[in-house]
Amino acid sequence: MNPVHGTKNILSIAGSDPSGGAGIQADLKSIAAAGGYGMAVISALTAQNTHGVNAVHVPPAGFLTEQLRAIGTDIRIDGIKIGMLANAQVINELTDWLAEFRGAATQAGTPVPAVVLDPVMVATSGDTLLDEAAGAALRRLFAHADVITPNIPELAVLAGAAEAADWDSAIDQARELAARYEVLVLAKGGHLDSARCRDGIIDASGVLFEVESARHSTANTHGTGCSLSSALATFYARSGDWGAALRSSKTWLDTAIARSGELEVGSGHGPINHLARLWDGAAIDVAGDALQAWWERISPIRTAIDELGFIRTLQDGSLDAADFEDYLGQDAIYLRGYARAMSRAAALAPDTESQRFWAAAASSCLEEELALHRGRLAGPLPEPSPSTTAYLNHLLAGTDSYPVLAAAVLPCFWIYQDVGTRLAAANHRAHPYADWLSTYADPGFEEATAAAIALVNGVHAAADARTRQAMWCAFEASALHELAFFAQTAAEGPRQATNTAAADFAPEGDAVPAR
Numbered sequence: 346m347n348p349v350h351g352t353k354n355i356l357s358i359a360g361s362d363p364s365g366g367a368g369i370q371a372d373l374k375s376i377a378a379a380g381g382y383g384m385a386v387i388s389a390l391t392a393q394n395t396h397g398v399n400a401v402h403v404p405p406a407g408f409l410t411e412q413l414r415a416i417g418t419d420i421r422i423d424g425i426k427i428g429m430l431a432n433a434q435v436i437n438e439l440t441d442w443l444a445e446f447r448g449a450a451t452q453a454g455t456p457v458p459a460v461v462l463d464p465v466m467v468a469t470s471g472d473t474l475l476d477e478a479a480g481a482a483l484r485r486l487f488a489h490a491d492v493i494t495p496n497i498p499e500l501a502v503l504a505g506a507a508e509a510a511d512w513d514s515a516i517d518q519a520r521e522l523a524a525r526y527e528v529l530v531l532a533k534g535g536h537l538d539s540a541r542c543r544d545g546i547i548d549a550s551g552v553l554f555e556v557e558s559a560r561h562s563t564a565n566t567h568g569t570g571c572s573l574s575s576a577l578a579t580f581y582a583r584s585g586d587w588g589a590a591l592r593s594s595k596t597w598l599d600t601a602i603a604r605s606g607e608l609e610v611g612s613g614h615g616p617i618n619h620l621a622r623l624w625d626g627a628a629i630d631v632a633g634d635a636l637q638a639w640w641e642r643i644s645p646i647r648t649a650i651d652e653l654g655f656i657r658t659l660q661d662g663s664l665d666a667a668d669f670e671d672y673l674g675q676d677a678i679y680l681r682g683y684a685r686a687m688s689r690a691a692a693l694a695p696d697t698e699s700q701r702f703w704a705a706a707a708s709s710c711l712e713e714e715l716a717l718h719r720g721r722l723a724g725p726l727p728e729p730s731p732s733t734t735a736y737l738n739h740l741l742a743g744t745d746s747y748p749v750l751a752a753a754v755l756p757c758f759w760i761y762q763d764v765g766t767r768l769a770a771a772n773h774r775a776h777p778y779a780d781w782l783s784t785y786a787d788p789g790f791e792e793a794t795a796a797a798i799a800l801v802n803g804v805h806a807a808a809d810a811r812t813r814q815a816m817w818c819a820f821e822a823s824a825l826h827e828l829a830f831f832a833q834t835a836a837e838g839p840r841q842a843t844n845t846a847a848a849d850f851a852p853e854g855d856a857v858p859a860r
């Protein structure tokens with residue numbers, strides 16, 4: 346993250362998109378996501394949504410200069426991104442201000458902010474955003490830009506050629522533009538019909554830096570160009586290196602597109618998820634209710650558990666007796682290890698009350714294990730399965746941090762209690778596993794779960810941002826281990842299928858349950 350004293354002020358000069366996915370709104374989100382302080386001078390207002398642009402209102406061009414002067418005379422500008430400019434008059438005002446501003450900086454010997462110019466002509470929806478007479482004015486503005494970022498159709502208009510059908514032709518057109526305007530050209534492959542999305546920064550001699558990502562099959566590409574150019578301006582201001590800035594921007598954009606489905610914005614070309622990674626951090630959880638947010642975030646894992654054959658057949662009583670026995674054997678092994686993890690939490694706990702809670706929980710866990718062993722399991726315990734071992738390794742070898750360990754042991758309480766409520770509700774006298782299901786209805790366990798949640802919530806509230814993030818990771822990883830644990834029985838079919846269920850939810854990093 347940004348050191349406090351090196352923050353960069355990035356100015357976006359662009360049109361407003363009230364739907365928040367493109368234009369100024371996308372720019373501010375992208376600048377923030379890339380670690381900059383965003384400022385916005387609005388060149389035009391559009392009335393648009395995820396389906397298209399209905400109307401454009403262009404404020405008097407002189408007012409653009411008013412806005413630019415207000416900022417330029419007060420605030421250090423470390424980077425500039427230019428987007429939609431609507432007409433020639435607006436472009437000319439901006440060109441004059443930029444020439445004056447950059448000239449003054451050069452003369453004063455102060456750093457001249459780099460300018461990334463996105464020559465916005467047509468929206469993703471196909472609507473025109475720049476009137477045709479403005480072309481000549483736009484070309485004059487190029488003289489004050491460091492990088493221009495045309496998409497494939499814009500590249501063709503600027504090069505006066507047919508639209509490039511492949512990446513090599515796009516590079517050729519970009520090279521020609523770079524030579525003609527003495528500017529770097531970021532060519533973007535988003536509009537090509539290729540499996541991978543390539544982008545490259547090109548000068549007159551050829552490709553300087555190239556990046557690529559998989560092409561996501563999504564309609565949510567509204568504002569990708571605006572977002573990329575703003576991120577590029579910001580990362581460049583932070584690094585002073587176009588190659589590094591392009592790589593950072595592309596990595597971020599790839600995640601934002603991949604996770605666009607998490608948003609629910611409109612029914613046309615939706616926006617990308619600019620802040621997905623930020624929202625993963627615990628710092629923005631609603632005050633006092635962080636754990637509820639965690640619980641919601643693991644809802645796909647909880648649904649997957651509910652849908653497992655093992656849980657369904659345990660619920661309706663059709664679960665094979667040998668499969669149930671296998672499960673119980675693993676459960677007994679798991680509970681012994683789990684009790685150790687809670688004893689460790691007791692040992693690390695910072696106050697007597699928490700120490701007593703975890704010690705009591707460890708003790709009742711061992712009692713339960715004994716009862717389980719005595720009542721249901723006939724022979725010696727089986728070998729621990731890979732899923733059991735992986736879960737216990739996560740709990741026992743994972744950390745020396747009390748907050749992280751407390752978060753790691755919580756899903757076993759919470760998920761077990763939650764699944765158990767539904768299992769207990771399905772119980773009846775003739776159910777083949779009636780006595781087992783009745784253990785899920787224990788009000789004492791419900792109370793202990795609520796107490797554990799409250800306790801971890803308190804630890805979370807007192808923790809710093811880094812610890813909160815580590816707590817969330819440990820919690821999520823345990824939830825995944827719960828899924829893998831329930832998914833390991835033969836009721837799920839061959840082991841291969843079991844593994845896929847857990848792998849579908851594999852988080853980044855090392856939290857993937859081993860098999």
Ligand SMILES: Nc1ncnc2c1ncn2[C@@H]1O[C@H](COP(=O)(O)OP(=O)(O)OP(=O)(O)O)[C@@H](O)[C@H]1O
Nearest residue numbers: 469496533535536542560561566567568569570571
């Ligand atoms: N489906 C996709 N999957 C992954 N990356 C994509 C996809 N579509 C576009 N991109 C990337 O998004 C960025 C913007 O490219 P694009 O060529 O679409 O720009 P644009 O047309 O100016 O964007 P827009 O007008 O939608 O704001 C590029 O990095 C491109 O590779």
Ligand SMILES: Cc1ncc(CO)c(N)n1
Nearest residue numbers: 360361362367368429468
């Ligand atoms: C305001 C604005 N700028 C740029 C684009 C291009 O995506 C858009 N749709 N709207």
